[in-house]
Amino acid sequence: MLVLDKLAKTYAGARSRSVLRGVDLTLAAGEYIAVMGESGIGKSTLLNLIAGLDAPDAGSIRLDGVELTRLDDDAATLLRRKSMGFVFQAFHILPYLSLAQNVALPLVLNRVAEDEAAARTHAMLAAVGLAGREASMPRELSGGELQRAAIARALVHSPKLLLADEPTGNLDPDSAAQVLALLRAQVKTRNAACILVTHSQAAAATADRIVVLTAQGLREAG
Amino acid sequence: MMLLALCACLCAGARAQDYAQVKPGVALQFPRDAGSHAQFRTEWWYLTGWVKDARGRDLGIQITFFRNRPGVAESNPSKFAPRQLLFAHAALADPGKGKLLHDQRAARAGFGLAEAQEGRTGVWIDDWSLRQTDAGYSARIAAHDFSYALDFKTTQPPLAQGEGGLSRKGPRPAQASYYYSEPQLKVSGTITVAGERREVSGTAWLDHEWSSAYLAEEAVGWDWVGLNLADGGALMAFRIRDKDGRSYWAGGSLRGADGRVRVLKPEEVGFEPARRWRSPRTGVEYPVAMRLRAGELNLELEPLLDDQELDARASTGTIYWEGAVRARAGGKMLGQGYLELTGYWKRLKM
């Protein structure tokens, strides 16, 4: 479903820095992988390239046969809106919106009808264990709950691909374990592919397979 | 006398023919001529005298009223029009004070606030006045440092100066004034100095003079003296000085105790400085002691006190010395009177 081919990215500047070089990756639909690597090796850059938020210097990214690198910003955004979901380390639940409004955000952007959106949001919140919390404001929630809401938001529009960037970085181990379990369960339930970027061995262990990003490219973890 | 030029300097703008002129052959008439002569350019009533207080202390008094017709704005119908100006000086020479106390007033005539009456002596500026009374004169002066409430009783008929009241001031006939004196006036009344009221009595001299004439161009100033002689006689002498300090003109009169009057010719009068005094305020030097020659009389004039300088720049615009003097001859007191020294500061403008 997702194919990266000889992907390379160099940041220009006073000392131009090569971040990614020769990255190849093939991800099947519904596959759940973990990407590990040292700090600063380019994990976030890799996610940005996949999300179409940044353009590579060389190589190609194909999502279901669509070459992302050829899309302009608007097209990439539309693709992202429709086909991708995101979970961040810092949750990024909008403080001024209720949980339901936060979760419904992708549905609104995808112009899902009001009633259907409400139903799907309701179902999604229930799925992540936040049933009945639709009207809660983010500040009333714990970190684990916020991240569960974030997962709900990432999956409510049934994306093909979910990108999770250290989703447990801000959580205590118990919450982290719950969130990871939830994430895997939901991804698998909805048959979405997922790339989990993490430093945590424990987190990575929940994935189908683990790849390590090095200066030379991706390699399968032994 | 005098101070003719002091007022004359105020009149430079007016034309001489607008004023009445001094002419020979006009006899003085009283009381008419005791009053103001508004048609003439200048006029003054000049009272000087020696008085003693109850404790026998000598004091010199001077009260002067000037009238001046400046000759401007004569056609202005305004009640404020400055047709006649009045000035007054008053001074008190008190040896205990060491210097002259003096004050001055100035006003335009009008509104009854300041006037010079015709027909009899009556001249005043606000609360300063000199008025003729049945017995003589009465003066009320409220000066800054002192005040006078004095009566002057006449004891002798007026003394017409010069030729029947026409007093020559120079070689040219036009240089003349009408001039009479009232010597040997008996003074009584009170003088208040620094809140202290002193009953005084003594002898005074009144000069009344009016004219429209200019002083001679050669004249710089003058020396004048009027003395009440101890024997009841009266002596007046003056000289007009030129720029070298010499006599340019002189004159005078001597009335004996018997009433006989001798008019002194220019050559019969001589002033010779005996001692000079310099004013610490103005730096002007005055011959405050004089040797006076008047006919056969040779007198030594000695001031009651040296500092009898009068700074009248605020009213008549000049500085002069006007002081009580004693007259001696060979050590013998002959009389008391006043000496006037002008033109020692600046040449008087004419």
Next chain:
Amino acid sequence: MRATMRAPLALSRAALFLAPLAQHKGRLAVSVLAIALGVALGYAVQLINAVALNEFSQAVRSLAGEADLEIRGPRAGFDEMLYARVARMAQVAVASPVLEAEAKLPGRKEPLHLLGVDAFRAAQVQPALIGSAPADLLDLLRPDAIFLSPAAADSLSLKPGDRLAVQVGLTQQSLRVAGLLRASGRERLGVMDIAAAQLLLGRSGSISRLDLRLRPGADMDAVQADLQAQLPPGLIVERSHRDLQRNANLSRAYRVNLNVLALVALFTGGFLVFSAQALSVVRRRAQLALLRVFGVTRGGIARMLLAEGALIGAAGAVLGLVAGYLMAAAVLARFGADLGAGEFRGLHPDLHADPWASALFFALGVAVALAGSLSAALEAARAAPAQALKAGDEQTAFARLRPAWPGVALLLAGALCTAAGPVGGIPLFGYIAIALMLLGTLALMPRLATTVFAVLPLPRAAGARLALAQLQGAPGQAAVSLAAIVASFSLMVAMGIMVASFRVSLSQWLDQVLPAELYMRTGMGGDTGFLSPEDQERIAALPGVRRAEFLRIEQLLLAPDKPRVALLARSFGGDDPGQRLPLVGAAFAPRAGDPPPLWASEAMVDLYGYRVGQVVQLPLAGQLRRFTVAGIWRDYARQHGSVIIARELYMAYTGDRKANDVALYLAPGASPASVMRAIRASIPGAANVEYGAPAEIRARSLKVFDRTFAVTYALEAVAVIIGLFGLSSNFGALVLARSREFGMLRHVGMTRRQIGAMLAAEGALVSALGLALGLALGWVISLVLIRVVNRQSFHWSMELHPPWALLALLAAALLLLAMFTALASGRRALGVDVVRAVREDW
């Protein structure tokens, strides 16, 4: 060793709060500028006023000299015989009579203050009025000699020996400058002998003033009371230098107006500091929490933030003092000490920086900035550090603005204040009412915003939907921007409505008071010009003149503590005066047996309590005359009061047959130009008269109006514009602070355009609400300005004429500006690597 250890520590502590300041230079600059503007305005007004008062008191002192009491009366003077009576009074040491006139100088706008004095008397009371050592002393008395103050000689470019022409009636009189006065002040005056002045001005028998010096030990109050009892009607004896106070009163209303403008600017500045600091605290919430975690106390945090505010205030204040001084210098050089209001005519002042005033305005600037920082500082200090470290906590920073009752209470108090009368001639409560209404509205803003945004339906479009959702969820955040818009726009609207109403009313008034086809005025630039009875007859008899209505203006002193009241004696050519005058309210026709009618200006109602139908007394030529108030008319020309009576009556009472102005109605076929030519040809000296067609006079009056308000409102506009700049900069900062949010939204699939639309929608919603509220509040404030502030300051009413089109245009412009600002800040925010910002975590 210890010392060297200390230095970097101290440095780092300073850096703790200097560094954040340095980070937001633009916003900082706007805050500093706003404070500077307020301080500069206030300081400049203070300096100019101090100069004017100083000059004025100097002038009064040299005019009044050592006088203890002075007797004054109508402008035309009083009988000189009073001088003789008063001078004789036992307690009076010296009485110095003075004849005063504003001498008209041909070809010059500014008159010369001409004094006729008796030098002998003046020397004892006002020595400064004596010519300084003239070459010829008699020049003090000569009828053609005039002595000028050095300032007058300077401004007229005259030196001793030159000739000076003065217009009397329609003729020119030539005077010789005989010398200079001893007066060293900067007042422009000329002194003559009093008899010469009486003759010159044709005012024989009258004097304008008597200055008295009492004898030492005299009881001044007793003498004053005794004298007052003896004076004829219309004359007042008062302590010398009272004039000073009366004239200070005269300009006070104008001055207070300017001071209020300065306060508005300062308020704007304080508001900017508040919003800047509030946002700064929001942005630095985590940093501040970190400091708390590291052991900085609550007090320490508050002090740090207050110190920042104080620093902003100090910088602004210093800048403001410098700017204020320069402004004052420029204004004085350009307009003189009265800012062109004509209050201190003839004074040419010098500027001095008063250390006390400087200290006061410095302190004011710092205090305002401190006050602006206070709420943010307290808020930051109160925050629980653990909570603050959590993302999404920004909202609580604004939560405190919510309660509604203080706003309602402020609004009510403001409404109550509008009912109060003036305090010492100053509409103090009117200003307080405006301030309270403004503050009340601002305090209510979060509540209003919540209510209004809550009832709006969520739109479909994602951008607008999110924008509204954001405003509904975080109305407090918007409240700061909203308040800025409401404050700026309401003041703008209020000023706009007031000025427009005034201008329209003035223009209508001019139409009503200028019905004739040609006007001739001798009264401009001095009070010595007039039309003699012969001139009047000749003018009325000209073939092109159908009707001539003559006007005589006199000024009466009715109360010791108030300026003179203008008496207009005019003919109405047989018309009903009630139809001809711009009357306000009901008219009253005197019944048979009632005293003759009089029409009073509105100021007479305010200042002297005149009522329609009331019988009043006016001192005319030393006698009290009774009149019935037949109507109240609007007089935009004289704010200290004026009354109109029939000229025939005035002539009968006073014998004064002169006229100052004439209105000419032309015969068919005659043109203003031809009549003007005919007048010039047939009347000697008629070239010295000013002519005007109504249209010209109208245009000129409106030009003067515009210029007067231009000075005042340019300053206001600058304050408001800086406020709006501050708003946009704060809005920008707010948007920047949301870069992580934008990063997330970009991830979720919002296009840049959608984010832009969201921001524009936010800007539009906030400003639309702000503009609507500002319009409403501004309309209310304009009512307070018109009905309370203007009425109490200047004693004239006006009709409400809101410039709707202009206001709509302005609102549209501001709305666009707000949207543009939002968009621009959004662009800037998206220009930052928002994608990376998402991962910028603590």
